[in-house]
Amino acid sequence: MKRENIRNFSIIAHIDHGKSTLADRILEYTHALDKREMKDQILDNMDLERERGITIKLNAVCLHTTYQNEEYMLNLIDTPGHVDFSYEVSRSLAACEGAILVVDAAQGIEAQTIANLYLALDQDLTIIPVINKIDLPNADIPRVTEELVNVFGFSKDEIVLCSGKTGEGVPELIEEIIKRIPCPKAPETTKTKALIFDSRYDAYKGVVALVKVESGSLKLKDKIHLMASSTDFEITELGVNTPHELKKDIINAGEVGYVCASIKEINKVAVGDTITLSSDAASTPIKGYKPMKPMVYSGIFPVEPNRFEDLKEALEKLKLNDAALSFEAETSDALGFGFRTGFLGLLHMDVIMSRIEREFALDVIATSPSVVYEVTLSNGEILKIDSPNKMPERSLISCIKEPFISTNIIVPSEFIGSIMELCQDKRGIYQKMEYIDATRVNIHYEIPLSEIVYDFFDKLKSYTKGYASFDYELCGYKESNLVKMDILLNGKPVDALSLIVHKDFAYPRGRAIVKKLKELLPRQMFELPVQASIGSKVIARETISAMKKNVLAKCYGGDITRKRKLLEKQKEGKKKMKMIGSVEVPSDVFLKVLSGEE
């Protein structure tokens, strides 16, 4: 295919604005699939993706269509739909020349619309604004048009109207893609450079990398060099997805496809890395590569301690397909053997947890998610701390910095007050506010990521009755007055419950946890103090009084059988308890405390 007739593009949208349905319709109109093969939302492969309506693993589909008697190749590159994966989004957008910005005709612009559009503009993409779902009875095309014009500065006649559901406007959209989105740029060099924008693991082929060739070409049996990971392989298979896999012998500059090279470890194939030829290597890689860094860490432990090996296997298998997942063994007095696991964000964590439970039938407990703190010691040394239990002694610390995010929170204006209250409560720093239309605003705050990780989403939902849309990006580290808080049972700290918290919030958080524990813990044979402390200073305390009665007051002839059953049941119950020092703790207590502290 000649370069001038290639169009590489993505579809970007807020969640539920109809991105996947529209993609399906484009596939249908380009005859990529016959009706029999059409299954809703082809691009979302995983069950979990379909269920949640989000894309986790990417896909790129190569489509062919004819326009004015010329054949065109359209490469539709999927993007993940969540802020956790914004780096991957930026890499797949980097493989495109244009993007279709989909906005729901009833909802209008939402937080992710804005975040995704800015990511696309960062890559200098040509944007085609599309108002989707125009078949909806409550579609309000004039209002949404107004928003697109006022907020983003599009002109009215740029906007394409369509319905992914009925197919109305889809042929016109395909035409606009060909007309408006530029073809790939002319290569700046003859040396081969290909951008890796996603990778997955296949049990038979090894790692399958999705690439866009920027210059030169990739051919079967080429010896290739991955520039960032500095490793060499030989190409064993090349091809495109139509969406069926179609093997090819060569991928030329401007084209998108997949590459296999018998690579066993997915972390050798980093998203954003550049493939060049071993023998005739390019001198500079494609710009924009960043090594993947987890943002959120949590200890993951099997509920049944004897399933540690199963958990290890599950994480290893998931890791094959997920270069962003990192884990190392961790031991907890309270929870036994498990893994300190790093995630890109809360959704990523949530997805991994569900997959462990679903695909590996394992029940797991996760400790409170922790962000990565930057701790400067008094001797000037700087440490990255991803777990409360790794926090150095207070006396050794000169300052602690924590990651902050900047928000897009789009809400109907009547909720401005509530949002401000919520953000102030979460230590937010007000930045600015913009009106999207007469009734909706975009509120910008800078908020510590740890507060988002804690309970921001739930609060946001309840403060705004679900009307808010929310997105964020990291904006750097700031110094905060943070302390490590321990929870003590019978005077001994329980490692699984330690957390890093802002000093002003330590008292209410400590009180809440201690109160919750009082509700959840069974009485012991002795009086049990439950305390929250910062260093050696106790800031909250509850006392669980000693067990006073556990006896069968009467026991005559026949009662012995019943009594034995009762004792055996009590003994069974004991087996499910974890011993923390001398305290018997039912294992679900951790789950309950860690899942909802208030």
Place this chain on the structure above:
Amino acid sequence: MEKIKSVYIHIPFCNSICTYCDFCKVVYNNDWIKPYFKRLQEEIDNAYMGEELDTIYVGGGTPSCLTIEELEMFFSIVNKFNKSKNIEFTFECNINDLEEDKLKLLYRNGVNRLSIGIESFNADKLKFMNRTCDFKDAKERISLARKIGFKNINLDLMYAIPGETIKVLTKDLKEILKLKPDHISTYSLIIEKNTLVGLNKVKPIEEEHDFKMYDTICKTLKKAGYIHYEISNFAKKGKESHHNLTYWNNEEYYGFGCGASGYVAAIRYENTKSLTEYLKGNFISSKSLMGKVDNMENELILGLRKLDGISLQDFFDKYEENMQNIFPLKPLIKSGELIYKNNRIYINPKKLYVMNEILIKLI
């Protein structure tokens, strides 16, 4: 195994049903009595080998609700047992049934211990239990029994009734003591599933309050000269219930009648709780053979109910095992939950009310 020395006989009839009662019982109906005794006779004839008995205990239900004629019939069965000279022969009674004729009949037939369900004198507690009892009336009936010749009388006391205060309990205790019983059995209310209180989802009282009541009982009765010899049982010196000690010493006994249970030739069995089944002659509903381990555990579970616990020598004589080798006693002695003294093992009296916690560490 030693010869059996004890018999329990269950009479499952009552004139009225108490709200908390979990025993096998039906409302008294004259038609059932004769057929019941016929089957009882049959059951005894099948099993009883003529052993000399040290204790007989007739419980219920309410055995005292039977009429004079029915009682005559009953004793014609019971009198066939080979009774030892010093037999303890207990008959459970409802206080309101104790009339002169009945008492005389019991006495004449060898009954020498009455166990009387007083439970309380407090109007609210009685109402909750669906019982009646008047102090003055009870006093008269008990002195009548004494006059006829009964020298060993037990009174039952229920406590931990919802709404009951320490003051109410103390008054009940005071009045019970005024009746000078030889033995007092106390019962903290247990809300069982298939009782009226259970069905009405009555909530048990706070365990702190329950324990406070228990503590009050122990202290008051000790002060009044009673020996606390089992978790819930108190006796004047020498008046400990021999029959109940058979249970707590894990000794074998016959159990006859609908809903009774027994322990014969290493088998623990339970009779059917269904009167219709019993009247058809289908007596036993379940049986289980007690192995050595079961037996040693039962010895522990039952024996530690007694304040003086278990003699290590007796345990060795019975099982040819050292008790400390079978059960992890040492850590519990160290923690103060168990006490080892005079070659006996017993639960620290302060920990008796959380005995289950200790037992599950042992078995």
